[in-house]
Amino acid sequence: MRTGNERRDFIKQSLFLAGAAGVLASGLAPIAARAQVVSKPVRRPDRYEDSFIFERKPYTWPGNKTLAIWIAPNVEVWNYDSPVGVGVSPNSGNTVPDVINYGWREYGLRVGLWRFADVSDAAGVKATVALNSLVCEHYPKAVDEMKKRGWEFMGHGTTNSESLAGLNPEREREVIRSVLNTIEQATGRKPRGWLGSGLVETYNTLDILAEEGVTYCGDWNTDDQPYPMKVKTGKLFSIPYCMEINDIPLFIRKGYTGEQYYRSVIDQFETLLADSKKQPRVMGIPLHPMITGQPLRIKYLQRAIAEMQKNDAVWFATGGEIIDAYQRAHPTG
Numbered sequence: 001m002r003t004g005n006e007r008r009d010f011i012k013q014s015l016f017l018a019g020a021a022g023v024l025a026s027g028l029a030p031i032a033a034r035a036q037v038v039s040k041p042v043r044r045p046d047r048y049e050d051s052f053i054f055e056r057k058p059y060t061w062p063g064n065k066t067l068a069i070w071i072a073p074n075v076e077v078w079n080y081d082s083p084v085g086v087g088v089s090p091n092s093g094n095t096v097p098d099v100i101n102y103g104w105r106e107y108g109l110r111v112g113l114w115r116f117a118d119v120s121d122a123a124g125v126k127a128t129v130a131l132n133s134l135v136c137e138h139y140p141k142a143v144d145e146m147k148k149r150g151w152e153f154m155g156h157g158t159t160n161s162e163s164l165a166g167l168n169p170e171r172e173r174e175v176i177r178s179v180l181n182t183i184e185q186a187t188g189r190k191p192r193g194w195l196g197s198g199l200v201e202t203y204n205t206l207d208i209l210a211e212e213g214v215t216y217c218g219d220w221n222t223d224d225q226p227y228p229m230k231v232k233t234g235k236l237f238s239i240p241y242c243m244e245i246n247d248i249p250l251f252i253r254k255g256y257t258g259e260q261y262y263r264s265v266i267d268q269f270e271t272l273l274a275d276s277k278k279q280p281r282v283m284g285i286p287l288h289p290m291i292t293g294q295p296l297r298i299k300y301l302q303r304a305i306a307e308m309q310k311n312d313a314v315w316f317a318t319g320g321e322i323i324d325a326y327q328r329a330h331p332t333g
């Protein structure tokens with residue numbers, strides 16, 4: 001029979017082993033097999049200039065505002081015969097049809113999105129929608145309703161069951177062009193922005209986007225300000241999307257309550273607002289209608305927007321409006 005101390009030691013050891021196993025299973029453990037090589041340089045993307053924010057020349061947003069905020073709902077569709085997609089319930093066996101998660105995601109388009117619409121209408125702000133192009137085919141009425149509100153549309157792949165990963169340049173160009181053309185036909189305006197499905201890119205994505213006339217991209221969460229990206233032709237700018245307050249990691253992965261979500265959004269806001277006295281900043285609010293559009297959560301988004309609107313230094317804008325203002329402040333790029 002184990003003593004009390006022995007039992008405690010056994011439990012500690014068991015928890016340690018379980019935790020280590022969990023880290024290994026999650027893919028977060030370091031890859032020990034890759035030994036460091038002194039002479040091998042670090043591969044970097046070479047897609048932007050190195051720039052520290054304290055070195056930059058200050059500027060302001062329109063109306064002498066210092067903090068630009070854009071709201072980015074992701075409006076998406078998924079294949080019923082695919083297990084791929086964010087879920088509210090585990091599907092470790094990749095079972096199809098995955099009815100519980102598919103139905104939960106569909107709730108976003110049927111109900112949750114229209115809670116977003118009510119909140120934005122009441123606040124008088126326009127959203128910038130990351131739109132899967134096949135939403136235009138399967139939910140044209142939803143696209144019409146968003147268009148009526150003057151919301152801006154970004155390309156967001158075809159569905160969220162697939163991404164650009166692994167595509168050769170020709171096939172990737174074909175997909176991107178199709179997404180942009182489909183959204184243009186449905187809305188009357190070609191998207192100026194892009195957010196990859198799952199924020200996935202290939203090594204060629206940025207060049208192809210610029211070639212196809214896209215002027216801003218939210219995939220790169222590297223800064224609090226827009227900045228020019230290096231592309232072969234045309235102009236393309238990165239815009240801060242703010243993954244730290246994305247509702248997927250906060251609600252689904254971390255299990256936040258509505259109050260914790262609200263506090264996180266306001267903490268992000270208050271720091272960026274204070275920082276913007278020295279340098280202008282951008283705050284994105286990434287949303288998914290099946291998550292924050294749920295009855296138990298929507299009021300916390302509404303409260304956050306109302307709180308942020310109290311400050312005169314804040315400018316609520318669309319992604320395109322922010323990039324236009326940035327280019328006016330930086331006419332040489």
